Amino acid sequence: MQKITALTREQLAVCREELAAAYDKLAARGLALDMSRGKPGPDQLALSAELLDALLSPDDPKTVKGFDVRNYGLPEGIPEARALFGGLLDMPADQVVAGGNSSLNMMFDYVATAYAKGVCGHPAWAGQQVKFLCPVPGYDRHFSLTEFFGIGMIPVKMDENGPDMDEVERLAADPAVKGIWCVPAYSNPTGIVYSDAVVERLAALNAAAPDFRIMWDCAYIVHHLTDTPPALKNLYKAAAAYGKEDQVIMFGSTSKITFAGAGLAALAASPANIADIKKRIAMQTIGPDKVNMLRHVRFFGDADGVRAHMKLHKEILAPKFDLVCQMLEQNLGGKGIASWVCPQGGYFVSVELLPGTAARVVKLVKEAGMVMTGAGATWPYGKDPADSNLRIAPTFPPLDELKAAMELFCVAVELAAVEKLMDG
């Protein structure tokens, strides 16, 4: 395969004509595709159909210890749900708070409380200059909630092992830097799993701020696409070995395990952090939806039940990711205009394009009937300085639609690259 970047101007002109024709043909199909969000498909949702059923009899709506889940109480969640997430996050159940339906909401609340009250007795962030480290490309909703509180965001480059730890260590020496966002297992969007060495350096991180927090978003921790998934080192335990366990807040949810937005969310942290968080929860709510917790617990049994369930998701999702990777390789491989890593889990494929072409690709596919996550979304403030990263979300569309979407995407990437090389 010849690199497009090595073509002459004349060759590029021919290429552009061919690609424009191919694009017009695809656009003429009148597609209406939405590839913008990491939504589970209907076949995945059907795997949890039992949750809609009468899992809880009115004669037995109680926890093992006899607590009626239909009434007030247990603001930290039912013991069974805490144990379930403890199993998933490899943490003791009594260091888990099971919350509502959204781990993002638990992250928001954590930052909101740090802002208004401070964490663990440290001063409130309101009125201070506060910054967060944001590995890029990253999860747009982490960035938008950080921006909401006026917290400065500093991008840190990701590679196949995780964030650039030299940079992280250098930047964390600034006491205004109060945290870092991480999606350690099947990073959103690059799909990589943080290496043991990166986890170890994060665990040992000498942050200047005494209230520095690693926001460890385990959104995809059991979302494997292979039977031999890479292992993620337990950050909390590693940090505890350095006496730095208070720096770690872990989050998880079943949004992409059962129902998106109607599952369970939880966090896990050190005893000091949990005590601090419980104080806020006591002021904030009369408690989480324990009926939904008990439904989930009855459905799964325990963390192993969740892991078994995830194999059913894998059967549905692996062919979609395979298709995406095959089509990327087939259409863009070796052309010098796009790079990506085929993930072993998670919900996304991140594609690094020729600088200056990402927004153009989004525009091209949109005009041909396909919505993608906007260019820049994977960067703080929605601004990708190189305009080069795009996130593909292959889970929702059926295979035939995904194929059509990828055909269009690949042509658009190549067309945008040729345009750029000719005009740039």
Next chain:
Amino acid sequence: MQKITALTREQLAVCREELAAAYDKLAARGLALDMSRGKPGPDQLALSAELLDALLSPDDPKTVKGFDVRNYGLPEGIPEARALFGGLLDMPADQVVAGGNSSLNMMFDYVATAYAKGVCGHPAWAGQQVKFLCPVPGYDRHFSLTEFFGIGMIPVKMDENGPDMDEVERLAADPAVKGIWCVPAYSNPTGIVYSDAVVERLAALNAAAPDFRIMWDCAYIVHHLTDTPPALKNLYKAAAAYGKEDQVIMFGSTSKITFAGAGLAALAASPANIADIKKRIAMQTIGPDKVNMLRHVRFFGDADGVRAHMKLHKEILAPKFDLVCQMLEQNLGGKGIASWVCPQGGYFVSVELLPGTAARVVKLVKEAGMVMTGAGATWPYGKDPADSNLRIAPTFPPLDELKAAMELFCVAVELAAVEKLMDG
């Protein structure tokens, strides 16, 4: 009935001996009663048993317009749930945001956002001196969340028509006063319904702060104990007539309609406020639990379905409230040491005792095996300056336990009064 307050010292001494003997006899029964919170009883929870059933078939987990409630989207809630709360709060559905399981959480979020970002473009409350008006006696959780954000609380006396509006108008002239907490229908704990005149004056309130907000907690708006309930004037519509609709934020929930903590919550407000709130929600969460919304909508149909359901609650609760009022009248009536209003709805009976005796009553009943809401809980900072108000929560215990509890309560009230009159 002779007033205890008119007894001679000798008569009081005889009284004290008799009451102490009666108290000892009751204490010897080894009671274990919890009258501390307004929890629905198991027979009330059983009324919503169908919610645990297969209300949603996996073949039809969709809204009327075909939106799949098992997936992401609709951060302001499904249209049917917004319409249901619109019907309950007498507000247009498009001015309703249906949220999670807790209206308290929606109030907390509203204040948290005002604190961090400000409302509707006004400056953030963080760093400003901010005060709230707190009609007393009032709801302890309103006060604790206000205290959490360091907002100053100014008590305003309640009477049978609502808060003292002369005081409210006087205090709202201070631009630091940014809000007032109201439970207008069956006030927690006094059980009164705000009169039309009070609602009208609140609607017309000339608050100095441009971001003043009336936090209108309609927790018990359909929780009638009679078939001819008093009507509550619609504050929003009244305020709109003065162009002051932005001052009103209404809250509601089904916590005491279906399941406590596993129901639905919502807020309703002006278009400007709703737009402002939606901006925050977009940063905060991937959306509410729409599966539970659709369950509730299928269970109730509409707001009239909710009202019909509330008649079943009334059948269970009215005898409990009747018993409480009868026993108060029978044991404490005319003695000059306690006053109360028998509520026509809601969850509580508020008793005003001889000043300086409330904490003693709580201690006495506790030592005899009964937990009540702490003395002072109905006042900001947990401090009732007169130490005179207690809140009775009759809903949870069965009638026989409630009778035992009230026997103990009445003896304790009288004993504490006699002690006070002798020692004070």
